[in-house]
Amino acid sequence: xxxxxxxxxxxxxxxxxxxxxxxxxxxxxxxxxxxxxxxxxxxxxxxxxxxxxxxxxxxxxxxxxxxxxxxxxxxxxxxxxxxxxxxxxxxxxxxxxxxxxxxxxxxxxxxxxxxxxxxxxxxxxxxxxxxxxxxxxxxxxxxxxxxxxxxxxxxxxxxxxxxxxxxxxxxxxxxxxxxxxxxxxxxxxxxxxxxxxxxxxxxxxxxxxxxxxxxxxxxxxxxxxxxxxxxxxxxxxxxxxxxxxxxxxxxxxxxxxxxxxxxxxxxxxxxxxxxxxxxxxxxxxxxxxxxxxxxxxxxxxxxxxxxxxxxxxxxxxxxxxxxxxxxxxxxxxxxxxxxxxxxxxxxxxxxxxxxxxxxxxxxxxxxxxxxxxxxxxxxxxxxxxxxxxxxxxxxxxxxxxxxxxxxxxxxxxxxxxxxxxxxxxxxxxxxxxxxxxxxxxxxxxxxxxxxxxxxxxxxxxxxxxxxxxxxxxxxxxxxxxxxxxxxxxxxxxxxxxxxxxxxxxxxxxxxxxxxxxxxxxxxxxxxxxxxxxxxxxxxxxx
Ligand SMILES: [Zn+2]
Numbered sequence: 001x002x003x004x005x006x007x008x009x010x011x012x013x014x015x016x017x018x019x020x021x022x023x024x025x026x027x028x029x030x031x032x033x034x035x036x037x038x039x040x041x042x043x044x045x046x047x048x049x050x051x052x053x054x055x056x057x058x059x060x061x062x063x064x065x066x067x068x069x070x071x072x073x074x075x076x077x078x079x080x081x082x083x084x085x086x087x088x089x090x091x092x093x094x095x096x097x098x099x100x101x102x103x104x105x106x107x108x109x110x111x112x113x114x115x116x117x118x119x120x121x122x123x124x125x126x127x128x129x130x131x132x133x134x135x136x137x138x139x140x141x142x143x144x145x146x147x148x149x150x151x152x153x154x155x156x157x158x159x160x161x162x163x164x165x166x167x168x169x170x171x172x173x174x175x176x177x178x179x180x181x182x183x184x185x186x187x188x189x190x191x192x193x194x195x196x197x198x199x200x201x202x203x204x205x206x207x208x209x210x211x212x213x214x215x216x217x218x219x220x221x222x223x224x225x226x227x228x229x230x231x232x233x234x235x236x237x238x239x240x241x242x243x244x245x246x247x248x249x250x251x252x253x254x255x256x257x258x259x260x261x262x263x264x265x266x267x268x269x270x271x272x273x274x275x276x277x278x279x280x281x282x283x284x285x286x287x288x289x290x291x292x293x294x295x296x297x298x299x300x301x302x303x304x305x306x307x308x309x310x311x312x313x314x315x316x317x318x319x320x321x322x323x324x325x326x327x328x329x330x331x332x333x334x335x336x337x338x339x340x341x342x343x344x345x346x347x348x349x350x351x352x353x354x355x356x357x358x359x360x361x362x363x364x365x366x367x368x369x370x371x372x373x374x375x376x377x378x379x380x381x382x383x384x385x386x387x388x389x390x391x392x393x394x395x396x397x398x399x400x401x402x403x404x405x406x407x408x409x410x411x412x413x414x415x416x417x418x419x420x421x422x423x424x425x426x427x428x429x430x431x432x433x434x435x436x437x438x439x440x441x442x443x444x445x446x447x448x449x450x451x452x453x454x455x456x457x458x459x460x461x462x463x464x465x466x467x468x469x470x471x472x473x474x475x476x477x478x479x480x481x482x483x484x485x486x487x488x489x490x491x492x493x494x495x496x497x498x499x500x501x502x503x504x505x506x507x508x509x510x511x512x513x514x515x516x517x518x519x520x521x522x523x524x525x526x527x528x529x530x531x532x533x534x535x536x537x538x539x540x541x542x
Contacts, residue, residue: 033394033395033396033397033398034223034348034351034352034355034395034397034398035352035395036352036353036355036356036358036359036395037349037352037353037355037356037466037473038356039356040466040469040470041469041470043469044465044466044469044470047171047175047465047469048357048360048461048462048465048466050171051167051168051171051458051461051462051465052360052361052458052461052462054167054170055163055164055167055454055457055458055461056454056458058163058166058167058454058457059450059454061163062159062160062163062450062453062454062457063450063529064522064524065086065089065158065159065162065163066155066156066159066428066444066445066449066450066453067445067522067524067529067530068085068521068522068524068530069082069085069086069125069150069155069156069158069159070135070150070155070441070444070445070449070522070530071445071520071521071522071530072085072155072517072521073127073132073147073148073149073150073155073517074125074126074127074148074510075126075127075128075129075148075190075505075506075509075510076126076187076188076189076190076191076193076505076506077104077105077106077126077187077188077191077193077194077501077502077503077504077505077506077507078106078126078506078507078509078510079106079125079126079185079187079188080105080106081521082106082125082185083099083106083107083108083125083185083187086125086158086159086162086185087099087108087110089162090110090162090165090183091110093112093166093169094112094169095110095111095112095181095183096110096111096112097109097110098110098111101184101198101201101203102194102197102198102200102201102203102501103197103201103500103501104187104188104194104197104501104503105503106125106185106187107184107185107187107194107198108184108185109182109183109184109203110182110183110184111180111181111182111183112165112169112180112181113169113172113178113179113180113181114178114179114180115178115179115180116178116179116180116208117179117180117208117209117467117468117471117474118179118180118182118206118207118208118209119179119180119181119182119207119208119209119210119211119464119467119468120182120183120184120203120204120207120209120210120211120419121161121164121165121181121182121183121184121211121212121213121460121464122161122183122184122185122186122210122211122212122213122412122415123154123156123157123158123160123161123185123186123212123213123214124154124157124185124186124187124189124190124214124410125154125155125157125158125185125186125187125189126154126186126187126188126189126190126191127148127149127150127151127152127154127155127190128148128149128150128151128152128190128436128437128440128441129148129506129509130146130147130148130149130438131148131149131150131151131152131436131437131438131440131441132144132145132146132147132148132149132438132441133149133151133438133439133441133442134442134534134536134540135441135442135443135444135445135446135530135531135534135536136373136442136445136446136531136536136537136538136539136540137442137536137539137540138373138376138377138379138380138442138539138540138541138542139376139377139380139541139542140438140439142438143520143534144513144516144517144520146513147513147516147517148506148509148510148513149438149441150440150441150444150445151436151437151438151439151440151441152190152215152435152436152440152441153215153428153429153440153441153443153444153449154186154189154215155444155445155449156215156426156428156444156449156452156453157186157213157214157215158183158185159453160213160426160453160456160457160460161183161213161457161460162183163453163454163457163461164457164458164460164461164464165181165183165461165464167457167461168181168461168464168465168468169181171465172468177468177469178468179468181464182207184198184203186212186411186412188339188501188502188505188506189410189411190436191233191338191339191502191505192231192233192339192340192341192409192410192411193233193338193339193411193501193502193505194411194501195341195411195412195414195415196340196341196411196414196493196494196495197495197501198415199414199415199418199493200493200495200497204415204418204419207419208419208420208467208474208478209350209419209420209421209467209474209477210415210416210419210420210421210422211350211354211421211422211424211460211463211464212412212415212421212422212423212424213423213424213425213426213456213460214410214412214423214424214425214426215425215426215428215429215444215449215452216425216426216427216428216429217388217389217427217429217430217431218363218389218392218393218425218427218431219358219361219362219363219389219392219393219424219425219426219427219452219455219456219459220358220392220393220394220395220396220424220425221346221351221354221355221358221395221396221422221423221424221425222346222351222395222396222397222422222423223346223347223348223350223351223352223395223396223397223398223422224345224346224348224397224398224399225306225343225344225345225399225401225404226344226345226346226396226397226399226404227399227404227405227406227407228306228343228344228404228406228407228408228409228410229276229277229278229304229305229306229311229343229406229407229408229409230304230305230306230307230308230311230340230341230342230343230344230409230413231278231302231303231304231305231311231339231340231341231409232302232303232311232312232314232315232337232339232340232494233300233301233302233303233337233338233339233340234300234301234303234315234318234319234335234336234337234338235284235298235299235300235301235335235336235338236259236262236298236299236300236301236318236322236333236334236335237255237285237296237297237298237333237334237335237336238255238256238258238259238296238297238298238325238326238329238331238332238333239255239295239296239331239332239333239334240252240253240254240255240257240258240293240294240295240296240297240329240330240331240332241253241293241295242292242293242294242295243292243293244291244292244293245290245291245292245293246291249293252293252295253293253295253329253330253331254287254293254294254297254329254331255287255294255295255296255297255329255331256286256287256294256297257328257329257331258297258325258326258328258329258331258333259283259286259297259298259299259325261324261325261328261329262299262321262322262324262325263281263283263299265321265324265325266279266281266301266318266321269317269321273314273317274305274310275405275406276305276306276310276404276405276406277303277304277305277310277314277406278302278304278305278406278407279301279302279303279304279314279318280301280302281299281300281301281302282299282300283297283298283299283300284298284299284300285297285298300338301318303315303318304406304409305343305406306343306401306404306406307343307401307489308342308343308489308492311343311494319335322335336499337494337495337499338502338505339411339502340411340414340493340494340495341409341410341411341413341414342411342413342414342416342417342491342494343409343413344410344412344413344416344423345413345416345417345485346397346416346421346422346423347416347420347421347422347477347480347481347485348397348477348480348484349420349473349476349477349479349480350420350421350422350463350467350473350477351395351397351422352395353463353466353467353473354422354424354459354463355395357458357459357462357463357466358392358395358459359392360462361455361458361459361462362392362455363389363390363391363392363427363455364427364451364452364454364455365451366387366388366390366448366451367447369447369538369539370388370446370447370448370451370539371387371388372539372541373430373442373443373446373448373538373539373541374386374387374388374430374431374443374448375387376539376541376542377430377433377439377442378430378431378432379542380439380542381432381433381434381439383432383433384432386431386432388427388430388431388448389427389431393425408435410423414491414493417485417486417490417491418491419481420477420478420480420481424456424459424460424463426452426453426455426456426459427448427451427452427455427456428443428444428448428449428451428452428453428456429443429444429448429449429452430442430443430448445529445530445531446531446538446539447538520534
């Protein structure tokens with residue numbers, strides 16, 4: 001749901017530029033931005049170097065996972081092939097798998113190891129409707145017209161975490177390090193549909209540190225409240241009475257009228273909402289045919305704001321307008337929550353620790369073909385042709401909440417209010433793309449994504465080793481969590497005990513396109529890469 005991760009990066013660049021230079025000189029405003037954590041004991045640093053070197057040798061396996069999940073291209077709550085594939089790899093490597101977690105068929109938790117600390121590694125797995133696109137091709141060229149595709153890059157995050165976890169596991173076994181690794185998938189992240197249910201089911205109750213990974217166009221991490229919003233996703237269903245639309249329209253009560261009046265009401269109210277807010281809707285049911293007065297109609301809203309009280313308030317305004325529309329049309333309205341996310345607040349200590357590892361790894365070395373592809377799609381979309389990231393984004397943090405002008409959401413926000421969490425952004429995609437679009441799928445089964453994921457896996461693995469071997473960091477992280485972050489604001493879930501995950505979402509779309517998509521599943525036993533299987537010359541540009 002990070003629309004505009006790339007766009008956001010562009011906004012951040014000017015702000016971050018100060019931070020980058022300040023950080024390099026270890027100077028900058030005290031208490032702002034943050035300082036990368038100094039190196040640990042020599043043995044820790046040695047093991048971190050070793051784990052990064054090992055991940056470099058795992059490149060082929062990493063690439064195969066990234067390509068395989070790309071080829072499944074599954075939407076939220078329908079990630080059946082994806083989850084089957086990823087859990088099989090983990091199970092084969094000795095992880096204990098709990099499937100169907102929190103009553104969600106595609107959700108799972110994979111654990112390995114014993115005792116404390118418990119380190120959770122998560123990343124999203126779902127994709128975007130109508131984003132089908134041939135990888136490596138710098139213009140719109142769908143594999144299947146109208147089908148979903150990885151138009152954000154969620155095919156890459158769990159492969160990154162698996163690579164990191166398998167490399168760390170080898171070291172833990174040899175060194176007999178206590179600790180537990182817990183891998184989990186961000187099911188239906190685009191619908192912000194699952195993480196609050198994971199929390200309710202207790203996934204993070206025993207977790208000490210949570211490391212999330214999200215695709216981006218640079219290698220970076222941030223702490224504090226940062227940019228972006230949280231949200232409530234609500235479906236309003238109106239019920240009226242059908243009638244012959246020409247013979248006896250006065251006997252009908254149109255549910256569609258109520259939907260339209262609600263939307264009109266909301267759009268007038270919009271002028272008087274805070275600038276930070278974002279809201280948008282789609283009409284999911286507008287009736288069957290014009291000669292029947294629609295007896296049922298539904299509209300689905302996302303209400304986004306930058307903090308919990310404002311999100312709650314926005315939802316209440318929506319409910320009021322829905323009830324008013326029902327009154328105006330003589331219909332009834334019911335509402336249900338389809339998803340929700342808290343605004344994110346990332347942990348300072350963990351971000352600073354990860355930041356030191358980011359500086360040690362640096363950005364991947366792009367070759368000419370990668371840059372030609374990136375510039376090709378940037379040219380196609382009439383964006384500045386900056387190619388790929390060549391300078392680290394730097395550690396960001398300490399943003400004044402008043403400066404948060406809103407933006408996207410991610411239900412990792414809920415996790416971040418339950419346990420010290422950071423999101424590693426890794427450079428598997430191309431800057432200056434629109435987000436939630438076919439263009440964001442282009443890089444995601446090419447060497448750009450493969451290199452970005454390998455770099456990210458190194459950082460993730462090194463940070464896990466820091467957290468396993470330097471208990472003072474875990475303690476500091478909890479100190480920030482308890483005494484700074486949650487001092488005045490505690491987590492209150494947006495869902496009640498009775499709410500259930502919206503498992504039916506996307507079912508129809510996957511039924512429609514699934515059989516055709518199956519023909520394009522990647523077969524690594526026959527082809528080295530997915531590009532090779534598809535017969536695509538890399539890069540293909542106009
Ligand atoms: Zn995302």
